[in-house]
Amino acid sequence: MKTIPLLLMGCGGVGRQLLQHIVSCRSLHAKLGVYLRVVGVCDSKSLIVVSDVFSMELDDMFLLEVCRAKLSGSSLQTLCSSGELQVLTNSDSTRKVIDIAAHLGKSMGLALVDCSASSETIGILKRVVDLGCCIVLANKKPLTSTMEDYDKLVSHARHIRHESTVGAGLPVIAAINRILASGDCVHRIVGSLSGTLGYVMSELEDGKPLSQVVKAAKSLGFTEPDPRDDLSGMDVARKALILARLLGWRINLDSIKIESLFPEEMGTNVMSVEEFLDCGVLLLDKNIQERVNKASLNGNVLRYVCVIEGSRCEVGIQELPKDSPLGRLRGSDNVLEIYSRCYNNQPLVIQGAGAGNDTTAAGVLADIVDIQDLFPEK
Ligand SMILES: NC(=O)C1=CN([C@@H]2O[C@H](COP(=O)(O)OP(=O)(O)OC[C@H]3O[C@@H](n4cnc5c(N)ncnc54)[C@H](OP(=O)(O)O)[C@@H]3O)[C@@H](O)[C@H]2O)C=CC1
Numbered sequence: 001m002k003t004i005p006l007l008l009m010g011c012g013g014v015g016r017q018l019l020q021h022i023v024s025c026r027s028l029h030a031k032l033g034v035y036l037r038v039v040g041v042c043d044s045k046s047l048i049v050v051s052d053v054f055s056m057e058l059d060d061m062f063l064l065e066v067c068r069a070k071l072s073g074s075s076l077q078t079l080c081s082s083g084e085l086q087v088l089t090n091s092d093s094t095r096k097v098i099d100i101a102a103h104l105g106k107s108m109g110l111a112l113v114d115c116s117a118s119s120e121t122i123g124i125l126k127r128v129v130d131l132g133c134c135i136v137l138a139n140k141k142p143l144t145s146t147m148e149d150y151d152k153l154v155s156h157a158r159h160i161r162h163e164s165t166v167g168a169g170l171p172v173i174a175a176i177n178r179i180l181a182s183g184d185c186v187h188r189i190v191g192s193l194s195g196t197l198g199y200v201m202s203e204l205e206d207g208k209p210l211s212q213v214v215k216a217a218k219s220l221g222f223t224e225p226d227p228r229d230d231l232s233g234m235d236v237a238r239k240a241l242i243l244a245r246l247l248g249w250r251i252n253l254d255s256i257k258i259e260s261l262f263p264e265e266m267g268t269n270v271m272s273v274e275e276f277l278d279c280g281v282l283l284l285d286k287n288i289q290e291r292v293n294k295a296s297l298n299g300n301v302l303r304y305v306c307v308i309e310g311s312r313c314e315v316g317i318q319e320l321p322k323d324s325p326l327g328r329l330r331g332s333d334n335v336l337e338i339y340s341r342c343y344n345n346q347p348l349v350i351q352g353a354g355a356g357n358d359t360t361a362a363g364v365l366a367d368i369v370d371i372q373d374l375f376p377e378k
């Protein structure tokens, strides 16, 4: 049996769903010969960790208690009554994670799983990679930081998995890696890579106002913590950058042309998420509905499209025929067309649910199971 010691950063929608999947897949994983031993979980404020990371674990009852507490808005600290657990905050928790990685990296190994939506994890991830541990990411920010950070994070290709950073649970990264490993050359990627914007566009076609559908997308778990990350195109741009870098492009976010659905006056420096959802987004309803109606008169629909080709990497709204592959998309589905030597006239097409806590966490879990060979037999 392979045992994977695991530490989770981020207990939001995706992180909690991951813990639930881990618990519910115990017997399946036993059949696969793998055991996920969760040694710690942390959120933005604190880290809960077992007192002996070599032998102990947070048991399944406790993991489900973490999910309940975080869902109800309680802090992780409220859960710690046992002397067998340690609770650390802020810089102490960073030091502790690195300390755990230093100890486990040399012996049993460690999978550090980033289900946060923060850039603050980049420093820890880089240290942990240096210490010989594995990292599994749903968080796109580490891979879309500087080239220097990127190079460090991917420096041990077998020690990093990040399938859920693009297309949630869809096997996008795996497909591209397989194509590249065979010596085939990808020359064009076109796709609709935002579950939120896909859902928004198809709901607008049904006549619903933007302000209503953005709130619905948030409650369905499709959006980033701040939905402006989706509506600004920034979340899609991050996915485009991850794909472009996978293809070997040495570019940064500022090389990508990005179309935003809202003006700068509604940006994060000007209004809070609540102000945007309660007031700001209402002011966008009319304009976007007019664009949707105008497209409809031409038999077209609006889609937020990512194009990576030649030296062009851009994301923005396109008016497309209703019956085109992208035009036919509904709800939070993503579609990605990959053109290469082998997939030249007919692209390789990957399509399916592109957002949501369940599918994203499932992608993260599959990534964790995929690195089992790097861990010793128990
Ligand atoms: N939802 C989806 O469909 C998809 C999401 N993703 C990615 O998954 C990630 C998580 O998304 P989601 O669960 O919706 O986000 P949430 O906002 O629901 O959760 C984020 C979690 O991260 C925690 N956190 C914030 N900063 C830190 C930090 N420095 N260290 C440790 N934990 C931290 C938060 O803590 P606290 O609870 O204290 O606020 C919270 O628990 C995002 O990066 C997102 O882009 C990827 C693909 C699809």
Ligand SMILES: N[C@@H](CC=O)C(=O)O
Pocket (backbone or CB within 6 Å): 165, 167, 168, 193, 194, 195, 196, 197, 222, 223, 224, 230, 235, 354, 355, 356
């Ligand atoms: N907010 C993202 C979630 C997945 O990355 C999206 O809407 O696609």
